[in-house]
Amino acid sequence: GKAACECNMCYGGHDCSEFSPDCPANADSGDPLFLEPYWREHAASSAVLVPGWHRMGYSYTGETLISEALEGQVRKLHAVVGNADTNGKFILFGAGSTQLLYAAVHALSHDKNTNTSSPVSVVAKIPYYNLFETQTDFFDSRRYDFLGDAAVWKNRSDSGFIEFVTSPNNPDDQLNQPLLKGPNVKTIHDRAYFWPHFTAIPASPPDEDLTIFSTSKLTGHAGSRVGWALIKDKGVYERMANHLLLNTIGVSRDSQLRSPKLLKVVLEDGGRGIFEFGYGKMKSRWQRLRSTVSLSNRFTLQKVPSQDCTFFQELMRESTPAYAWVKCEWEKDQDCLEVMRAANIIGRGGALFKADKRYVRLRLIRGDDDFDHLVNRLHKLISREERRG
């Protein structure tokens, strides 16, 4: 026979098939696998088979770096979802929104029209997605400095600023609007979560100078590394494109074979299939999470905004965000991450978003087993609460 396999901490037994009760509920990082059942349903129509000789070169016909089919599909997708106005805008694809977010900082801080000699200040309202800061610090240019909380600079936006605005926001789902305004302020709109799975799509699509989307939270193919930016200004587009050219010579041509195939399936029924599946899944998860947390006087969830949704034609649709932003309410629970850890739940602490340690973010978009495990752990933790008052 075969030697016993080396099990991880979640599975035991002689063939690693027994689920271990000590397995932590991992709600920190993880993949958007909540959409996997949708893709299993569409396994054949979404499959790609690429012979070895196909598309070996750098460029497409016409020397472009991007498949025209993909660009056309993205414009069509925004039109049917109603979450962006692509008219008169350039579209630039990147290796996920991660690459584009930095390309945008580069392009906006090299704007000759910004009449400042000092470095541009890069800011985001707290709580913010940590990458904005780590990436800006890491690339460490003389042109800009990351200065933290946008709220601090609200009435002092006379010098050059770049503000990241994420809406709906990671981690707390607020529908953020720019805090800084003025001739020397540029805004990067991160719309990674602006899809019907997670939030209402209002009647008129926002018309922004620079907006970044991604397939990661749209189709769930985070590993394909495909994102795009909608850009109004030609100069900004060209500087971003130049950054991508020098950095990676554009997006993997193989990803550009797979993505159009996936988007074709999405568009076949005008997005109804995938968004109904995604919204349905998130809605039932939020119902379970809410009813579990409602038994507690120790934890609260963020208040999620409701809005009329044009895509589903639903009035006052509650949002069903990708993350729960949990607050530990008891005086003694200063560190909510620790409270969770003691209950074998791994979240992401508020400190990482520059927020209070009383907050912890729990990710809700992995597979069903992961979500079940998380809710069971929370239920156990909450039912152990000593009743107070």
Ligand code: PMP
């Ligand atoms: N922006 C936000 C707000 C995110 O939460 C994420 C990923 N979690 C990204 C951007 C990056 O996504 P990607 O590079 O996969 O498109």
